[in-house]
Amino acid sequence: MPLLLGALLAFSGCRKDPAIPENPLAASAETGFHIPAGWPAPYYSFSENPLKPEIIQLGKKLFNDPKLSRDSTISCGSCHQPAGAFSQTGHIISHGVDGRLGTRNSPGLFNLVWHPSLMWDGGANNLETQILIPLQSHVEMEMSPQELVTRVSAQPIYQKAFLEAWGTPEINLARILKSMAQFEATLISDGAKWDRVQRRQASFTADEARGEKVFMANCAVCHKPPLFTDFAFRSNGLSAGVANDSGRMRINRNEGDKYKFKVPSLRNLAFTAPYFHDGRAATIDDVLKHYSEGIAAQPAPYTDPQLHNGIRLDATEKEQLKAFLQTLNDTAFARNPAFR
Numbered sequence: 001m002p003l004l005l006g007a008l009l010a011f012s013g014c015r016k017d018p019a020i021p022e023n024p025l026a027a028s029a030e031t032g033f034h035i036p037a038g039w040p041a042p043y044y045s046f047s048e049n050p051l052k053p054e055i056i057q058l059g060k061k062l063f064n065d066p067k068l069s070r071d072s073t074i075s076c077g078s079c080h081q082p083a084g085a086f087s088q089t090g091h092i093i094s095h096g097v098d099g100r101l102g103t104r105n106s107p108g109l110f111n112l113v114w115h116p117s118l119m120w121d122g123g124a125n126n127l128e129t130q131i132l133i134p135l136q137s138h139v140e141m142e143m144s145p146q147e148l149v150t151r152v153s154a155q156p157i158y159q160k161a162f163l164e165a166w167g168t169p170e171i172n173l174a175r176i177l178k179s180m181a182q183f184e185a186t187l188i189s190d191g192a193k194w195d196r197v198q199r200r201q202a203s204f205t206a207d208e209a210r211g212e213k214v215f216m217a218n219c220a221v222c223h224k225p226p227l228f229t230d231f232a233f234r235s236n237g238l239s240a241g242v243a244n245d246s247g248r249m250r251i252n253r254n255e256g257d258k259y260k261f262k263v264p265s266l267r268n269l270a271f272t273a274p275y276f277h278d279g280r281a282a283t284i285d286d287v288l289k290h291y292s293e294g295i296a297a298q299p300a301p302y303t304d305p306q307l308h309n310g311i312r313l314d315a316t317e318k319e320q321l322k323a324f325l326q327t328l329n330d331t332a333f334a335r336n337p338a339f340r
């Protein structure tokens with residue numbers, strides 16, 4: 001099982017990571033959490049929330065429980081589905097309670113402890129408090145924190161699970177959020193072919209290797225390996241779009257950040273279509289067409305300077321790039337029974 005293998009590798013590579021407390025469970029096969037060899041230190045600190053298998057299981061139960069929404073129809077898992085690498089498959093923008101539509105595409109959830117900020121616009125900077133945003137959102141789950149605690153407390157199944165996980169039966173908001181954050185922390189995707197190539201367990205085909213060159217020359221500056229994002233807020237030259245979403249500026253009111261979005265990871269693209277913050281690109285071909293022909297025609301003032309001339313790609317380069325991007329798909333992650 002790739003996760004177990006990764007855990008062993010992580011142990012030999014990053015044992016003395018200062019971000020990980022002296023918690024024997026913090027990087028073990030038992031929790032599924034590990035730091036893949038060669039990856040940076042995680043941003044999320046486990047010191048106030050040490051991993052424990054029973055807490056992770058409780059977090060998974062909460063994540064998949066529709067009772068956490070006002071009308072008991074929508075769970076976190078409705079919009080973040082395992083087979084979609086925890087994105088919402090088949091939806092351009094998210095669907096919440098009463099079929100209400102959001103304005104953004106549900107991103108896949110993986111390698112979250114490495115994100116310095118969360119959401120397309122960085123509107124949250126903590127894995128635990130982020131959870132309150134979809135919970136309370138009118139277009140997502142529409143639940144108040146008080147009602148949440150009341151509902152969870154009312155279910156006998158949780159009374160037992162909280163006792164096992166936390167040592168006492170008390171059910172409070174902090175424990176709910178920490179449990180869910182622990183489950184999210186274990187969603188580590190490091191089992192793609194690209195990762196096996198880094199570990200010298202596989203090698204690229206000729207096309208994948210050529211695609212890697214094209215990628216490193218044109219894309220890696222923003223989609224930086226091994227996480228395939230630099231986590232910066234940038235505009236890749238998309239037009240404002242139907243929703244006229246101002247992106248990062250919505251959060252910091254800084255005119256210079258208008259239309260900028262967090263650079264997304266390019267792992268697991270096979271499972272997370274459609275693409276871009278509003279799901280406007282249905283396929284990778286559409287994405288490459290944008291970079292190759294969509295920007296140069298009319299670069300907007302906010303477009304990242306690196307992209308002012310677009311990225312001219314001929315048909316062969318596009319195919320090679322696509323072959324390389326496919327090596328970033330982690331099928332074992334999307335099928336991992338531990339996440340269901």
Ligand code: HEC
Nearest residue numbers: 075076079094095096104105106107118119120121134140
């Ligand atoms: C109705 C669909 C919907 C539901 C329900 C939902 N989400 Fe999301 N989620 C989204 C969308 C859309 C975004 C992107 C939002 C944005 O950028 O403004 C998102 C973003 C996130 C992110 C940030 C990912 C990143 O790459 O920055 C996390 C973490 C997350 N959701 C976790 C959760 C959790 C936990 C729950 C349950 C409490 C939940 N979501 C419920 C649709 C949903």
Ligand code: HEC
Nearest residue numbers: 218219222234235236261263264275276277287291304306
């Ligand atoms: C200047 C930085 C930059 C460069 C260079 C860049 N991108 Fe992006 N990329 C972004 C940003 C920012 C987004 C998010 C745009 C949005 O949705 O508003 C993005 C989104 C994407 C997405 C959509 C992912 C998703 O989950 O929705 C794909 C695929 C992608 N880029 C591939 C590439 C490829 C392939 C290259 C090289 C040919 C490339 N990018 C070059 C910044 C960049």
